[in-house]
Amino acid sequence: MIGLEIHCQLTGLNSKLFCPCRADYRGMRPNTNVCPVCMGLPGTLPLLNAAAVRSAAAIAMSLNCTPGERLAFFRKNYFYPDLPKNFQITQYDAYGNTSVGGRGVVRLGDRDIRITRVQLEEDPGRLSYEGGADGRATTLVDYNRAGVALVEIVTEPDFEDPRQARDFMNMLADTVESLGAADPHLDGAMRADGNVSVRGGNKVEIKNINSFHDLEKALHFEITRQNSLCDAGRAVVQETRHWDERRRITIPSRTKEAELDYRYFLEGDIPWVVMDNDTVRHIREAMPESVMSRRDRYIRYGIAPQVAAVLAADALCCRLFEESHTGRTARLIANLITTDFMGVMDTREKRAASRLRAGHLSALAGAIDGGGITRSQARTILAGLARDGGDAEALIREAGTSGDLAGVVAQVIQEEPEAAERARTNPPTINHLVGMVMRKTRGSADPQETLRLIREALGE
Amino acid sequence: MDLEAPAHEIARLVSAGSVSAEEVIERTLERMRDTERLNIFISTNPDAVSEARRIDGMVRDGSDPGRLAGVPVSIKDNICTRAMPTTCASRMLEGYVSPYEATVVERLRREGAIIVGKTNLDEFAMGLTTEFSAYGPTLNPRDPRYVPGGSSGGSAASVAAGAAAISLGSDTGGSVRNPASFCGVAGFKPTYGMVSRYGLVSYANSIEQVGPLARTIPDIVLAMQAISGPDPRDGTTAGARPVSDTEDIVDGKRIGIVRQMAPDSLHPGVRTVFERAVSGLESLGAACEEVSLEMVDYSVAAYYTITSTEAGSNLARYDNIRYGYGLEREGYEFHRYVAASRDRFGPEVKRRIIAGGFVPSAGYAGRYFLKALKVKSRLTREVNRLFGTYDYLVSPTVPVPPFRLGEMLDDPVELFQLDINTVAANLAGKPAVSVPCGTCDGLPVGVQLIADSFRDGPLLGAARALEGVVQ
Numbered sequence: 059m060i061g062l063e064i065h066c067q068l069t070g071l072n073s074k075l076f077c078p079c080r081a082d083y084r085g086m087r088p089n090t091n092v093c094p095v096c097m098g099l100p101g102t103l104p105l106l107n108a109a110a111v112r113s114a115a116a117i118a119m120s121l122n123c124t125p126g127e128r129l130a131f132f133r134k135n136y137f138y139p140d141l142p143k144n145f146q147i148t149q150y151d152a153y154g155n156t157s158v159g160g161r162g163v164v165r166l167g168d169r170d171i172r173i174t175r176v177q178l179e180e181d182p183g184r185l186s187y188e189g190g191a192d193g194r195a196t197t198l199v200d201y202n203r204a205g206v207a208l209v210e211i212v213t214e215p216d217f218e219d220p221r222q223a224r225d226f227m228n229m230l231a232d233t234v235e236s237l238g239a240a241d242p243h244l245d246g247a248m249r250a251d252g253n254v255s256v257r258g259g260n261k262v263e264i265k266n267i268n269s270f271h272d273l274e275k276a277l278h279f280e281i282t283r284q285n286s287l288c289d290a291g292r293a294v295v296q297e298t299r300h301w302d303e304r305r306r307i308t309i310p311s312r313t314k315e316a317e318l319d320y321r322y323f324l325e326g327d328i329p330w331v332v333m334d335n336d337t338v339r340h341i342r343e344a345m346p347e348s349v350m351s352r353r354d355r356y357i358r359y360g361i362a363p364q365v366a367a368v369l370a371a372d373a374l375c376c377r378l379f380e381e382s383h384t385g386r387t388a389r390l391i392a393n394l395i396t397t398d399f400m401g402v403m404d405t406r407e408k409r410a411a412s413r414l415r416a417g418h419l420s421a422l423a424g425a426i427d428g429g430g431i432t433r434s435q436a437r438t439i440l441a442g443l444a445r446d447g448g449d450a451e452a453l454i455r456e457a458g459t460s461g462d463l464a465g466v467v468a469q470v471i472q473e474e475p476e477a478a479e480r481a482r483t484n485p486p487t488i489n490h491l492v493g494m495v496m497r498k499t500r501g502s503a504d505p506q507e508t509l510r511l512i513r514e515a516l517g518e
Numbered sequence: 519m520d521l522e523a524p525a526h527e528i529a530r531l532v533s534a535g536s537v538s539a540e541e542v543i544e545r546t547l548e549r550m551r552d553t554e555r556l557n558i559f560i561s562t563n564p565d566a567v568s569e570a571r572r573i574d575g576m577v578r579d580g581s582d583p584g585r586l587a588g589v590p591v592s593i594k595d596n597i598c599t600r601a602m603p604t605t606c607a608s609r610m611l612e613g614y615v616s617p618y619e620a621t622v623v624e625r626l627r628r629e630g631a632i633i634v635g636k637t638n639l640d641e642f643a644m645g646l647t648t649e650f651s652a653y654g655p656t657l658n659p660r661d662p663r664y665v666p667g668g669s670s671g672g673s674a675a676s677v678a679a680g681a682a683a684i685s686l687g688s689d690t691g692g693s694v695r696n697p698a699s700f701c702g703v704a705g706f707k708p709t710y711g712m713v714s715r716y717g718l719v720s721y722a723n724s725i726e727q728v729g730p731l732a733r734t735i736p737d738i739v740l741a742m743q744a745i746s747g748p749d750p751r752d753g754t755t756a757g758a759r760p761v762s763d764t765e766d767i768v769d770g771k772r773i774g775i776v777r778q779m780a781p782d783s784l785h786p787g788v789r790t791v792f793e794r795a796v797s798g799l800e801s802l803g804a805a806c807e808e809v810s811l812e813m814v815d816y817s818v819a820a821y822y823t824i825t826s827t828e829a830g831s832n833l834a835r836y837d838n839i840r841y842g843y844g845l846e847r848e849g850y851e852f853h854r855y856v857a858a859s860r861d862r863f864g865p866e867v868k869r870r871i872i873a874g875g876f877v878p879s880a881g882y883a884g885r886y887f888l889k890a891l892k893v894k895s896r897l898t899r900e901v902n903r904l905f906g907t908y909d910y911l912v913s914p915t916v917p918v919p920p921f922r923l924g925e926m927l928d929d930p931v932e933l934f935q936l937d938i939n940t941v942a943a944n945l946a947g948k949p950a951v952s953v954p955c956g957t958c959d960g961l962p963v964g965v966q967l968i969a970d971s972f973r974d975g976p977l978l979g980a981a982r983a984l985e986g987v988v989q
Contacts, residue, residue, distance in 0.1 A: 094618050098835045100611065101598040101620060101717040103752050135831050139852050144834035197852070199839075321878045323827060323887070326724030327715075329753050 060223050060277055061215035061253040063263075064230065067181060068113050068207040069240045069247050075180045075207035076104030076147070083202035084244065096205035098142035103327045106131075110178060110207040111158070111331055113239040115341050117209055118159025118176035120233045120348045125338050129178075129331040130156035135321045139199050140182040148179035148210075150322045156330075158209070165350065166226055167367065172214035181206040209239075215253060215261075220277035223252065225371070227270045228406055229349055232373040236346050252277050256284040260296035264308055267301045270406075276301040280308050352376065359388040368396045374409055375400070381416035387423040394419060394440060402441045413447030414440070421450040431457045432464075463495075463504075467511045470494045482516055521549055525589045525683035525737040529630070532588030535577050539570035539588030543632050546590040550635060550681045556657045558675045559635040560595045561602040569632050576630075584630030586744060591626055592682035594673050595636040596643050597728065598717040599623055602633075606719050607651035608641045609862040610836050612843050620717020621752065622686055622728050622745045629744045634682055637672025641864045642833065643688055643721045645669050646696050646936060647926065650866040655923055660702055660962055664920040667700030669693040670731065674701035677731050684741045688718055690726035691821050692915075692940025695952035698731050699915035699964025702954045704985070705731040706738045706978065707940075709971045710947035712758045713742075714749030720832040722825035725944040735953065735982040739764055742974065759972065764979035769803030771909040771980065773967075778814035779913035779939040787958030792914045795955040795965040798987035799912070806912070809904055813897035814942055818934055820897070821941040822870075823877050823890035830874020833867065836860065869930070898946040905970040910980055913939045915952040915964035939966060949974045951981045955988045 071081040077095035080086075095102045115125055132150040149157040162173035183204040188196045211230065217223045227250060231242035242248045250273050255261045264280055267273050284294050299308040347355070353370035356379075357363055369375055375395050383391045403409040422440060425431045431439070435457045443450060470491055471478045481488040488509070495508050521542075523531075531537040543566050550559060563569075576583040593599060596606045598616035605611045623633065640650040648671025649655040656671045658664040659679040666675045670687025674697030677685050687694040689707035698705025707729045718728050730741035739761065747760035773796075780792060796806050838845055838859035845859050863871065877886035904911065916936055926933045943950035948971055952964035967984065969977035 094616075097840055099616065099618075099841070100604065100606070100614070100719040100835075101616065103716050103723075103754075105751060105753055133831050135834060137834065137837065137853060137856055139837075139839060142835065142840065144837060145831050201840075319880045321827070321831070321875070321880075321883075323831070323878055324724070326828070327720075327752075327754065329756065 059215035059255055060217035060220065062211075062213045062217070062223055062226065063251040063253065064211040064213075064227070065181075065249045066117070066209045066211065066230070066234055066240050066242070067244075067247045068110055068209060069244055070113060070238045071107065071109055071207055073107055074205040075107050075110050075178070076205055079205065081206055083206065086202050088198070088200035088202060091202040092204070096142065097201060104147060104325070106328050106331070107207060112341050113237070114158040114176065114178040114207070114209045115333065115338070116237050116345050117211070117234060117239055118162070119338075119342060119345065120237060121159070121162040121164055121173045121176065121211070122350070123159030123162030123173055123176050124155065125159050125333055126155045126157050127333055128156060129158060129333060131325040131328045132322045133325050136318055138182070139197060140185050140204070142183065142201060142204050146180060146182065147325050147328070149177035151175065152322060152324075164226075164229070165367070166222060166229060166371075169216065169218075169222065171216045171226060174212040174214055175210075176212075177210050179208050179210055180204070181208045215255065220274040220281070223250075223277055224270050224274045227273060229371045231270075232371065233349060235373060252280070254280045254284065256281060256294070257288055259284065259288065259294040262294065262296065263298045265298060265300055265311065266303075268303060272301060272303060275306060276308060279306065283308065356388075356392065359385070359392075361389050361392045365392050365396050368400070372406070372409075374406075378414065378416050378419060382419035382423070384420075387420075387427060390423045390426060391419050394422060394436065398437045398440045399444055402444055412444045414444040415447070418443045418450040421454060425454045425458075430454060463507060464511050464515075466495055466498050467508065467515050470498065471512070471515055478516065481512075488512060488516075521545055521680040522733065523683075524734050525586065525732060526740050528589050528683055529585060529587045529740075532573065532630075533577060533583055537588075539573040539577075539583075539630075539632065540567060542588045543567055543570040543590060543634065546634050546681060549679065553659065553679045553681055556659055556662060556675055556679060557654055558637055558656055558672045558679060558681060559592070560605055560607065560638055560653050560672070562635040563601050563633050565601050566632050566634050573630050573632070584628060585740065586626060586684075587630035589631045589684060590634045590682050591631040592635050592637045592673060592676040592685040593623060593633055594639055594643075594670050594685070594687045596639060596688060596719040596721075597623060597686060598719070599633060599636065602636050604636070604719065605652070606642045607639045607653055608864065608867070609652045610838075610842065610860070612652075614841060616717070618717070621714035621749045623717065625745050626686070626741070631684070631744070635676075637670070637676050637685060639672055640669035641867050642719070642829070643669040643690055643693055643726075644829065644866050644870055646692065646933065647923075648672060648697070649923065649927060650864055652864060657923070658701060658920055660920075661960070663922055664961060665700065665923055665925075667697030667916070667920065669697075670705075671697045671700075673731050674698050674703055674705065677701070677703045677733055683732065684737055685731045686728055686741075686745070687731055688721075688726055689729045689944065690722050690825060691937050691944050694729040694731060695915050695940050695950060695964065695966060696937075698952040699954070700920040700962060702957075702962030702964075703731055703733055704735050704738050704951065704953055704981070705729060705964075706742065706951045707943055707949065708742065708746060708974050709758075709949045710944075711754045711756075712746050712761075712949070712972070712974055714745070714752040714755050716749055716751040720828075722828040723832060724828060725824070725947070735951075735978055735985050738951070739978050739982075742978070746974070757972070761975045761978070764975045764982065766979045766982040766986070768799055768980050768983045771804045772907065773799060773804050773806045774809035774904055774908040774911045775806055776811050776814065776911050776913045777808050778811055779917075784914065785918045785958070787919055788914045788917060788963050791956035791958060791963040792965055795953075795984060795988055796912065799984060802983055802987055809908065809911070811897070811900055811904065811911075811942065813893055813900050814938065816893045817897055817941050817945060818938050820890040820893035821937065821945060822873070822934060823886050824894065824945075826870045826874035827878045827887050828874070829867075829870045830878075833863075833871055836863075866930075894945045897942060901942065901946040901948060902970070909969070910977065911968040913966050913968075915939060915966040919958040919963055920961045943968050947971060949977050951977060953981050953984050953988070955984070
């Protein structure tokens with residue numbers, strides 16, 4: 059079983075969680091996006107960013123979580139050089155549900171994924187290690203990131219395979235993006251730790267995974283590793299492991315995180331935040347359509363539920379769909395996108411780079427609907443458009459000519475039943491049929507294409 | 519002019535141009551030099567005289583120099599100032615200069631106050647004698663053989679010695695009221711959330727407040743008018759209302775004498791002063807009767823458990839990495855370096871950090887920290903219930919008169935018990951004031967009045983009435 063612990067930076071905010079420094083620290087010189095508060099200087103106090111609370115609550119509600127009624131913040135105490143105060147301000151459900159949200163269920167494909175909790179916390183700074191010429195390493199700290207608002211999303215171990223975990227991450231990325239809470243494409247804006255256990259054995263936490271792609275790889279590796287241990291009759295040790303990006307394996311972590319005692323207690327500097335019905339309603343009303351309700355809307359268009367779910371979970375595909383269908387063509391375009399387009403462009407990255415446009419889809423759907431081209435011709439054209447872009451109308455016209463060719467082929471076979479029968483039993487005689495087609499089209503038909511179409515028509 | 523004059527009198531004279539702020543400050547600096555052997559100040563403001571001249575310039579130009587024009591003010595050295603270092607009387611922060619100014623300091627200066635220096639304290643405000651300072655103990659101006667109380671001992675001593683008209687201290691469990699009582703001055707701990715803590719170096723942030731000390735209650739009111747009210751940099755002050763003018767009425771008020779704070783074992787000299795104060799309040803028409811606050815018996819234990827936990831966390835940031843003192847980093851692993859650099863904390867701070875690592879830890883939190891929180895909430899309920907009937911509660915500020923230097927250093931637990939009358943107001947978040955009410959063998963004794971939350975103004979009015987009747 060796999061569970062995820064996801065950290066998503068609220069890059070959509072202007073400022074950090076507790077001070078006016080910029081939320082977008084990327085590209086800045088080290089330690090220039092800091093102030094007395096995020097550096098934890100003596101005497102400073104955190105001041106809660108209200109927009110961060112609204113953003114985090116919107117994410118929680120999008121995941122169907124119950125919003126916390128009174129939010130509290132806690133201190134997680136441990137010494138680490140990337141933590142300016144040597145404690146992290148986070149949330150912790152010590153007095154009932156005081157986190158931004160919890161107990162949500164999200165439908166993913168044919169599974170329900172339970173969300174344990176959603177909480178708001180501060181990101182630490184960043185460490186980098188520089189090896190000296192003498193072989194000794196120096197640790198450098200950059201606090202530009204320290205104090206950036208982070209939403210932590212913890213799921214129950216409800217994923218059966220790594221692919222589902224990745225699908226969930228994609229869905230989540232779309233959700234936070236459509237909420238305007240975060241730009242999931244920014245480097246390090248969305249990070250996931252995985253919890254893996256096999257055959258009821260011990261749980262292993264995997265950290266340091268830097269992309270969705272690596273998440274899938276790391277989970278695969280870990281499942282294989284644990285299965286091999288089980289097959290060999292050896293026990294899986296409960297531990298934290300790090301994903302080694304270069305060697306593509308997980309390795310035991312040096313720090314024994316399980317042994318740390320964080321001494322959680324209430325952060326007295328931040329007053330409790332009361333999330334009354336009005337506040338929650340305002341946040342909900344300001345939220346764009348969620349993946350779930352979008353899926354339901356698509357089903358009402360007459361799109362098959364599985365197709366609607368796949369389509370609704372992908373922001374880019376949704377945009378293509380919304381901009382191309384006419385209502386009448388909704389089902390057709392949904393199918394073109396989910397089977398043909400997602401078939402040739404089978405990852406999010408490929409689709410993002412694809413040159414397919416909504417206008418292409420409208421044109422293809424119109425041509426299929428009007429009988430100008432066949433469904434299989436449409437697939438071929440779409441694959442080309444997705445790869446190279448281009449003029450859809452021209453490609454359809456071209457295909458339309460070969461559409462006429464198919465008609466001629468059908469006519470010839472109908473007029474020459476004996477020749478057709480002969481060609482079926484004695485393939486070389488098929489050339490007679492090709493000749494008949496060439497004569498009818500006055501030599502304009504492509505011989506290879508003609509041959510292919512005749513073979514197809516003869517049912518070979 | 520008289521350096522012992524009330525702050526409002528100094529401000530009036532300076533604003534009228536009768537006395538120059540420069541003269542007031544020059545004479546204050548002279549007094550600071552004359553009382554150097556009391557070890558009241560850790561640093562002196564090099565800009566004090568030029569700031570005074572600026573105030574005089576405003577007076578000459580006819581612009582409003584503020585309600586505290588030319589008033590010499592001292593600041594406890596755990597409150598951040600830009601002009602002088604903020605050391606918290608710790609070697610850990612030797613020479614540390616804050617890049618920003620505490621809200622309370624900004625607000626005092628905006629009203630024309632002149633910060634003359636930073637006062638001594640128990641390291642990071644942990645203590646009640648001002649003996650646990652890296653800069654040595656402060657002596658009591660009333661008798662230098664005695665401690666000034668603490669932890670704001672330097673603040674109380676500066677006011678008692680005429681080296682400041684007003685001082686700002688911080689009160690976590692009595693740190694303003696205790697030295698006020700020992701030095702014979704007035705000291706006030708506002709309602710939690712009444713005064714901004716932005717710039718106060720945290721010790722136990724859930725219960726402490728910045729509070730003023732002065733020779734008389736009207737000067738406390740003056741200081742509160744300047745510093746109280748919401749601060750956008752401190753989220754806990756959202757509900758604060760600035761203190762307005764107060765009426766010193768106790769006639770018809772009901773006052774509860776807390777039995778657990780004036781037990782049979784109370785020092786007889788303190789009892790005499792206390793009973794005289796109660797009679798004084800009754801003579802003004804107050805109805806005083808004994809009340810019981812059972813949780814007081816557990817309050818000191820709860821107080822030290824909670825403050826140690828918060829101190830352990832608040833002081834974790836002093837790892838000597840982003841700021842601090844020179845200690846070669848070469849060759850250290852992170853945790854070893856932090857451990858080595860934190861060796862600079864003094865013994866009392868170390869004691870509390872160690873306790874603070876233990877009482878909230880897994881397996882022990884239920885027995886200590888969580889139980890202490892229960893005492894805190896139960897005590898708050900009890901106090902709130904009493905305020906359903908009574909306007910004020912009254913008690914001796916400290917159950918003993920001032921003692922000699924070194925007398926109590928060896929027994930921390932006995933020393934902690936001296937906080938018994940003051941910690942309740944912190945744990946319950948209530949305003950409390952210590953009023954100098956007399957002496958015992960020539961040494962000052964204070965009486966404490968406590969009111970319900972955000973009744974700071976009326977409480978100071980009652981304190982002024984008490985001050986008037988015991989004189």
